[in-house]
Amino acid sequence: MDDCIFCKIINRQLPACIVAEAQKVIVFVSRHNDLLVVPKAHIKNIYDLDPETGNELMTELIKTATATKKGFESDGIYITQANDPAAGQDVFHLHFHVYPRWHHKAKNNVTRVGEQERRATMERVRNFYE
Amino acid sequence: MDDCIFCKIINRQLPACIVAEAQKVIVFVSRHNDLLVVPKAHIKNIYDLDPETGNELMTELIKTATATKKGFESDGIYITQANDPAAGQDVFHLHFHVYPRWHHKAKNNVTRVGEQERRATMERVRNFYE
Numbered sequence: 001m002d003d004c005i006f007c008k009i010i011n012r013q014l015p016a017c018i019v020a021e022a023q024k025v026i027v028f029v030s031r032h033n034d035l036l037v038v039p040k041a042h043i044k045n046i047y048d049l050d051p052e053t054g055n056e057l058m059t060e061l062i063k064t065a066t067a068t069k070k071g072f073e074s075d076g077i078y079i080t081q082a083n084d085p086a087a088g089q090d091v092f093h094l095h096f097h098v099y100p101r102w103h104h105k106a107k108n109n110v111t112r113v114g115e116q117e118r119r120a121t122m123e124r125v126r127n128f129y130e
Numbered sequence: 131m132d133d134c135i136f137c138k139i140i141n142r143q144l145p146a147c148i149v150a151e152a153q154k155v156i157v158f159v160s161r162h163n164d165l166l167v168v169p170k171a172h173i174k175n176i177y178d179l180d181p182e183t184g185n186e187l188m189t190e191l192i193k194t195a196t197a198t199k200k201g202f203e204s205d206g207i208y209i210t211q212a213n214d215p216a217a218g219q220d221v222f223h224l225h226f227h228v229y230p231r232w233h234h235k236a237k238n239n240v241t242r243v244g245e246q247e248r249r250a251t252m253e254r255v256r257n258f259y260e
């Protein structure tokens with residue numbers, strides 16, 4: 001979709017720190033330094049997700065969670081997915097967030113990060129992406 | 131696993147408000163009145179999830195999200211999945227939470243509910259489970 005920032009990232013009209021790309025799914029670093037697992041087709045939310053794309057999305061979600069834990073050497077991984085503004089959805093292109101989590105909770109408070117941190121995250125996770 | 135409460139629910143050793151059951155996945159109501167989408171095999175967390183079970187899990191997750199929104203007539207759906215205690219995992223059998231969400235945020239604050247509310251949720255969601 002023309003005005004969708006995720007579609008622009010997928011079409012390489014906007015730069016992004018891309019960790020991995022499969023046939024129907026892309027994985028990149030968010031502005032808050034977590035990982036986003038996203039269908040390449042402009043699917044608005046989970047109600048509209050077809051099982052075939054969903055299958056690949058789950059496969060990449062497993063890989064992203066595993067690689068994020070290893071790449072960050074984190075103590076855990078938290079996954080969220082929001083549908084509709086009432087649930088906090090802000091970009092209306094389906095996405096799963098993958099957050100590294102630590103016992104030392106202060107480490108979990110990440111606000112917006114710059115290009116350099118995002119590139120470091122991309123490389124960290126990419127190293128363990130299988 | 132012997133001491134796992136989700137395994138006991140799956141094996142019908144503990145009662146639960148079961149919404150749906152597929153070959154490898156079960157959906158039931160949690161004690162906080164949200165929906166849980168759970169593999170029947172004792173898979174600890176997402177790092178151990180095989181893609182085949184993951185595929186069915188995603189299919190049931192899509193159905194559960196859609197049926198929960200319709201059944202509760204909610205404004206949105208929020209999905210979470212925690213791995214390891216650092217991320218808030220408390221039952222060590224993989225599960226996705228599916229929460230109905232409202233613009234009127236007070237409606238989102240559900241604490242533990244009793245058998246009657248859980249049965250009502252089961253029926254509400256079941257009616258729209260396709």
